[in-house]
Amino acid sequence: MKEIQSFLKSAVLRKSSRCTFEEVYRNRIHYVASLKEKQASFPLYGTRYLSYVEEHKKSRERTLMKVVRLLEHSYVEGHRIIISGLPSGKDALCIAAGFLLLLREAESLPEAAVMLKRLDPSIDPAPLCKETWLNELLV
Numbered sequence: 001m002k003e004i005q006s007f008l009k010s011a012v013l014r015k016s017s018r019c020t021f022e023e024v025y026r027n028r029i030h031y032v033a034s035l036k037e038k039q040a041s042f043p044l045y046g047t048r049y050l051s052y053v054e055e056h057k058k059s060r061e062r063t064l065m066k067v068v069r070l071l072e073h074s075y076v077e078g079h080r081i082i083i084s085g086l087p088s089g090k091d092a093l094c095i096a097a098g099f100l101l102l103l104r105e106a107e108s109l110p111e112a113a114v115m116l117k118r119l120d121p122s123i124d125p126a127p128l129c130k131e132t133w134l135n136e137l138l139v
Contacts, residue, residue, distance in 0.1 A: 001105070004075075004100070004103065004105060005119050007075055008096050008099065008119065009119070010027075010080070010082075011071060011074070011080075011081045011082060011083055012071070012083050012086075012092050012095050012096050012099070013092060013096060013119070013120060014082070014083075018084055018085065019032060019082045019084045023082070024047055024082070027080055028046075028080060029047055029080045029081065029082055030046065030047065030048065030074065030079035030080050030081060031047070031048050031049075031050060031070065031074060031079060031080075031081040031082070032047060032048070032049050032050070032081075032082050032084060033050045033051075033052060033067055033070060033081065033082070033083050033084070034049070034050070034051050034052065034053060034083075034084045034085045035052050035053065035056045035063070035067070035083065035084075035085050035086055035091065036053065036056075036084075036085030036086065050070070052066070052067065053085075060091075061133045064091060064094050064095055064098065065098070065133075065136070065137075067083060067095055068094075068095055068098035068099055068102060068137065069102070071083070071095060071098075071099050072099060072102045072103060075099070075103070083095060090127050090128070090131075093113075093116060093123065093125075093127070093128045094128065094131050094134060096112075096116055097109065097112040097113060097116060097128055097131070097134055098134050098137050100112040100115055100116075101134060101135075101137040101138055102137045107138075108138075109128065109129055109131070109132070109134055109135060110125075110129055112128070112134075113125030113128045113129055116128070
């Protein structure tokens with residue numbers, strides 16, 4: 001579980017919503033997925049920049065579902081990823097909870113909320129329980 005917590009902290013539950021070239025280079029990031037701002041692709045061999053800006057404006061839930069699946073793929077393959085430009089803390093919580101549900105670390109949305117609260121005591125899990133679309137990941 002510590003490995004999953006570390007992965008979530010570095011990819012989703014970050015202090016800064018933006019990432020820098022130096023951070024991408026230093027940490028050998030494979031994917032940079034952006035939800036809020038468009039930016040030029042990082043000129044690094046092997047780093048892919050994925051923009052979900054327009055898609056996120058049209059369909060938040062479907063876009064977050066794609067990001068959760070990308071996060072799961074990155075974890076399984078051992079790739080490093082950064083989700084940048086998360087417009088709200090709620091989106092970051094949804095992505096993190098969806099990731100826990102997809103990996104079957106949590107068996108329900110309330111259980112995922114409790115796990116995230118243990119990971120970071122400043123997290124308020126109450127709004128997360130209203131995101132019932134995350135239950136689709138349990139199927």
